[in-house]
Amino acid sequence: MPAKPLISESTTVPAAIVQILEEAGIDFVFGMPGGRTGMLFQALFDHPRIRAVLVRHESLASVMAEVYGRLTHRPGVAIGQGAFMLANGGLGILESHLGSSPMLVLSDVTDGAPYSHHGPYQVGTGEYGAWDAKRAFEGMTKATFTPTEAVQAVQVTQLAIKHAVSGEPGPVGVFYYTRALRGSVDPDDRPALYKTIHYIDRPVYRADPERAERVAKLLRDANSPVIVAGNGVRCANAFDELRLFAERLDVPVATTAAGKGVIAETHPLALGTIGNFGLAAAHRVIADADLVLAVGTKLGATDTANESNRLIDPARQVLVQIDIEPRNASWTFPADEVLIGDAAAVLTQLRDLVDQQTHGAVERVAEAHQRWGSFEVPESTADDSPLLPQRIIHDLQEALPDDAYVTCDAGENRIFMSHHFKTRMAGHFLQPASVGAMGYALPAAMVVKLLHPKSPVVAVCGDGGLGISTPALFTAVEEQIPIVAVIFNNSALGWVLHGQASRPIASKFGDFDYAAVARAVGWEGTRVELADDLLPALRDALKSRRPVLIDVVTSLSESFQKVTSDLLEVPATAGRR
Ligand SMILES: Cc1ncc(C[n+]2csc(CCOP(=O)(O)OP(=O)(O)O)c2C)c(N)n1
Ligand SMILES: [Mg+2]
Numbered sequence: 001m002p003a004k005p006l007i008s009e010s011t012t013v014p015a016a017i018v019q020i021l022e023e024a025g026i027d028f029v030f031g032m033p034g035g036r037t038g039m040l041f042q043a044l045f046d047h048p049r050i051r052a053v054l055v056r057h058e059s060l061a062s063v064m065a066e067v068y069g070r071l072t073h074r075p076g077v078a079i080g081q082g083a084f085m086l087a088n089g090g091l092g093i094l095e096s097h098l099g100s101s102p103m104l105v106l107s108d109v110t111d112g113a114p115y116s117h118h119g120p121y122q123v124g125t126g127e128y129g130a131w132d133a134k135r136a137f138e139g140m141t142k143a144t145f146t147p148t149e150a151v152q153a154v155q156v157t158q159l160a161i162k163h164a165v166s167g168e169p170g171p172v173g174v175f176y177y178t179r180a181l182r183g184s185v186d187p188d189d190r191p192a193l194y195k196t197i198h199y200i201d202r203p204v205y206r207a208d209p210e211r212a213e214r215v216a217k218l219l220r221d222a223n224s225p226v227i228v229a230g231n232g233v234r235c236a237n238a239f240d241e242l243r244l245f246a247e248r249l250d251v252p253v254a255t256t257a258a259g260k261g262v263i264a265e266t267h268p269l270a271l272g273t274i275g276n277f278g279l280a281a282a283h284r285v286i287a288d289a290d291l292v293l294a295v296g297t298k299l300g301a302t303d304t305a306n307e308s309n310r311l312i313d314p315a316r317q318v319l320v321q322i323d324i325e326p327r328n329a330s331w332t333f334p335a336d337e338v339l340i341g342d343a344a345a346v347l348t349q350l351r352d353l354v355d356q357q358t359h360g361a362v363e364r365v366a367e368a369h370q371r372w373g374s375f376e377v378p379e380s381t382a383d384d385s386p387l388l389p390q391r392i393i394h395d396l397q398e399a400l401p402d403d404a405y406v407t408c409d410a411g412e413n414r415i416f417m418s419h420h421f422k423t424r425m426a427g428h429f430l431q432p433a434s435v436g437a438m439g440y441a442l443p444a445a446m447v448v449k450l451l452h453p454k455s456p457v458v459a460v461c462g463d464g465g466l467g468i469s470t471p472a473l474f475t476a477v478e479e480q481i482p483i484v485a486v487i488f489n490n491s492a493l494g495w496v497l498h499g500q501a502s503r504p505i506a507s508k509f510g511d512f513d514y515a516a517v518a519r520a521v522g523w524e525g526t527r528v529e530l531a532d533d534l535l536p537a538l539r540d541a542l543k544s545r546r547p548v549l550i551d552v553v554t555s556l557s558e559s560f561q562k563v564t565s566d567l568l569e570v571p572a573t574a575g576r577r
Contacts, residue, residue: 001201006154006193010186013176014043016154016193017106022047023196024161025074028450029053030061034081035110035122039181041079053450053479055443056471058084062092062105063443066171067407067430069101071451073237075164075172082107082124082133082175090140091437096171097140099258099434100235102164103171106157109133109146111178124175137173144173150183154193162199168325169235205324207339207346215320215337216353222291222318224359225251228274230303231258231433232296232323238344239426242295243267245347250359251293252368254282256303257418259296261429265375265422268362272375272422274311275303277415277563279375281368283311291318294335296343298328305567307332322346375422379558383531386555389416389488391531396486397422399538401456404428407444409461409469410436412494412560417460419563428455439468445483446476456542458484463509464493470517476547477522483548484541487514490554498559518549527551 007016017040021029030053033041044052055061058080065076076096078089085093085107096103112120119129126132137144143163147153153176160172185193206212219225227249233242239262246253246269253263254271257278263270271282283305286292292312297303299321304311312319314333321328321335322343329338339346379390393416400406402424408414408431423429430448432440438461445459461469466487476483488494489512497507515525524546526537534552541548 003198004195005187006195007185007187010184012043012184013150013153013181014039015046016185017157018043018047018050020154020157020161020196021050021077024200026050026077028068028447029077029079030055030064030068030447031079032058032061034084036108036176036178036181037079037081037106040106054475056474058088059091059439060443060469060472060475062089063095063440064092064447065103066092066096066099066101067444067447068451069096069103069164069169070099070234070430071448073102073165073235075102075104075161077104077106079106081122082109083122083131086131086133086136091439093140093171094435095432095437095440097142099231099432100168100170102169104160104164105137105141105171105173107133107173107175108181109175109177113178133175137175140171141173142170144175146175146177147180148177150180151185151189151191151193153180153183154185155191158196158199161196165200166202168328204345205341206349207322207341211337211339212346212349212353215339216350218291218318218320218337219249219293219350219354220357224289224364225249225291225293226286226289227251227253227293227295228256228286228297228299229253229259229262229295230256230297233259233262233343234427236296236324236343238296238347239263241344241347243426245351248351248354248356250357250361252285252361252365254286256297256433257431258433260418260431260433261423262426264424264426266424269365271365271368273418276305276565276568277419277560278305278565279373279419280565281372281374283565283567284372285364285368286311289317291320294319294321295347296323299332301332304332305565308567310567375420377420380420384555385530386553387528387531387534388555389413389558390420392486392488392534392552392554393417393420395534395538396458396460399535399542400458404456404458405430405445405448405452407431407441407448407457407459409441409459409465410438411462411464412498413460413462413465413488415495415560415563416558438462438465441465442469442472442483442485445485446472446479446481449481449483456484458486460486461488462494463487463489463491463512463514466514473518473521473523481547482545485547485549486538487549487551488554489514489551490556492556494556495560497556498561514551515549522546524548525551527553529553
């Protein structure tokens, strides 16, 4: 395609930046004006096809942008003043960095030229007396740019989009200097400016055909193969390809925590999650496999119970990896074969090389769940008051229709959700499994609802997580986003408290009525103290057109230790010199 020019007449830099966002298919941005970013918001005023969602705290903008990127595969955009993106935006930026979500942080260095070298108020140029935007963000982004010139600022925005979505996606920061934002670009400027499509029209990478043929042979020869699928399947939007491949191969599918739900866990081949808080059934089937096919997962320490060779053992199993990023290959366990490429493309490529196989996988999965435990446990139907976490999850599952989305937070509530909640549609379960910050579930749910207004969206979080994301309560009302929030209110940082055992300190909260707090800002709010009241409350909430918070008084009798894998036991020789 012959390269087309970006502009045909002189254009202000903020207008050109917004034009680029539009050309990249971005239809939402999340943020709060401040410093020179006000100029970007002014330009957005003229582009009503992009909805600017005002947040009350930059952490919300960053999480919303991260989740937008995760769901749409286009960069999620967080806009805010440099110093405050640094102070408050890290929550979503880190999740995006470690969890491979395409994201743009559009910000400024608030330079006060000609006084920048004397460190005016809030300036982030890195001069003596100032803070350093570039250095600060380079540690948590794929790349960070600080353009000083007009034409540079425009082109760098396109490169930032390219970097954010290419290969293994991630966040990219652009911190504009004032002079750049105040400038204009012209059609005859150099470097020349071209339409954004020329930077983001990405090829889909298939694997090297010879290697793919070798892997197909390994798969045909295996007796008890198993798939471990990670978040990379989500990044590649390879849900259907994964399922079709697993059915063709007749092979069980386990997922990492970040990959939870990349195959519906109601599928007869689905084993559930593995790792530190994974299902014993999934661990057993993997341990007994003669071939492990890892798709879109780095097989990091948390996902493999500290690289336990009682789970995956390259000395006795064949290990094959599919990944878009060569650095992820053999990162923990040495792989016998590695296919570098897009997960959807490579799974299709492999499926075409293998005839229908039969390994009795459905029976193996059913038997493993029967024998080693599954999503449901006796506590799932317990009538205790305060409610047990497993019972809350059971009722949530009961109340939700198949197309509902669920977002999770951090803490014990997430560990229980990850272990016990059985997903019913691929891609409908989101958790901050990469950095695991509290305060994620509410902003994540809001952006899911903006993107899928017809589906019910439920945020599940602890009282600690709610405390961190309380500003989301205002935004849900202001932006009219009718999500449902289910709060595991155990008046504590449960995860911390249970880790402290007999020496609890700085881990107990007061006893608050969060439903009343929510009502005060325009939500519907219900407090549930008895087990039998939860299901009706959930059903009512799902019918509401307003945001609804259900404050569930939750027992502390259940600890994360109950779902901690025994694979984590430290070998007797560990720590000896
Ligand atoms: C922003 C943030 N701060 C601190 C932590 C460390 N942390 C992990 S879980 C947790 C406790 C979570 O408490 P709560 O949200 O009430 O959930 P619970 O464990 O009680 O279910 C803490 C402090 C974190 N993950 N994120
Ligand atoms: Mg709590």
